[in-house]
Amino acid sequence: MKLVYFAWLRERLGIQEENVDLPSDVTTVANLFDWLKERDELFADVFEHEAIIQVAINKKHEQNRAASITDASEIALFPPMTGG
């Protein structure tokens, strides 16, 4: 699965995108946040205030943290959007 990061998440992690193999018990957005925070200190830090971080699954905004990610090929993580 591809993970994509934008704005200050991208900058602080130093990663634009990466391919990851998620454990089989990581099936929801909430699970994904837990998994990310356990990767290392930097990830724990960046995702500490996870409530404000926004998620898109296959390029579609997903606000439900219980949403399934099992069919996702690309998940994006980013700060609140500031278009316009």
Add this chain to the structure above:
Amino acid sequence: MKLVYFAWLRERLGIQEENVDLPSDVTTVANLFDWLKERDELFADVFEHEAIIQVAINKKHEQNRAASITDASEIALFPPMTGG
């Protein structure tokens, strides 16, 4: 004093503008309407529904029928405006 007519008032009267000498007792907008209606049959007809006819005194919209016209040099009479 100059009277100016616009739109269907101008067309129906067949006059764009005219100079008139008003009697000394014609001192308000309401007096002016009365005087106009007494001029002849055509004027009586055109000004029959005077409530909808709008007035500008010296190029300023005046909605008060009791307003004085004694200082007016130009009075315009026209249908409701349809700008924009």
Add this chain to the structure above:
Amino acid sequence: MVKPYVKTQTEDFEIGVEISRLQTGNKNIGAVVTFTGLCRDEDGSLSALELEHYPGMAETEIYSIAEQAIDRFRLDGLSVIHRYGKIEPGENIVLVIAASRHRQAAFDGANFLMDFLKTQAPFWKKEYDITGKEGNWVDAKDRDDDALKKWGSQT
């Protein structure tokens, strides 16, 4: 306070040029809203509108409405160009441009101005039908009076 730019003219206008005129020298404008009113063909039944106006009063009244809009919405720029004479379907009739730091003020400024132009600017429109024959004068619409109500009792 910034001064409005107001013109009545027979010629068409170019929106890009008019926006540039308003923006020049101010890099703190964040939002520009334009409103263009056009002549509709009324589903093919209309060949033209003839716009009559009251010279002198038209400019003065528009200027006064524009000053109120600048003051009320703290605009950084406001332009109004109103055409008169014969205008065909698809052609421009009126242009309003409102510039501001923030988007809602620019939207409100342009909207306010259009609502007041409809009932306070001395213009009248005569319809010509598709055969070119002179038709009726366009009536004032009740909904235009109603539109004013959203701005309160001012003016």
Add this chain to the structure above:
Amino acid sequence: MVKPYVKTQTEDFEIGVEISRLQTGNKNIGAVVTFTGLCRDEDGSLSALELEHYPGMAETEIYSIAEQAIDRFRLDGLSVIHRYGKIEPGENIVLVIAASRHRQAAFDGANFLMDFLKTQAPFWKKEYDITGKEGNWVDAKDRDDDALKKWGSQT
């Protein structure tokens, strides 16, 4: 129902050209409202914004908001162009054009679209200060969330 025209691009746009594109072939449009969002210099403290976006998602989300606007306000045309990359004060960031028979629908359509772009379009803005140094990412504003409330619970 008419289809929206949506683009993300680095180049600037020309409003006159974009209005013509929208109007072509429809002589029953009576009102065109444009909204242009510009980069402000924040009273001289800002030298540029860098706009990052999520390609693919940006276009899809804008298109979806635009379809809702056309449907809800019965628009006869709607265009959205959103730039990304480095943008200096006084330069354009975003253009929305809404066309309709009547003025209020055109105003509402453009306003609705801007409100949703602010919080639903995947763009992020980084500030560069007057010395050219990289600064902060622009925070989302509570008032932008509040602005959505005027459109009800839709979306």
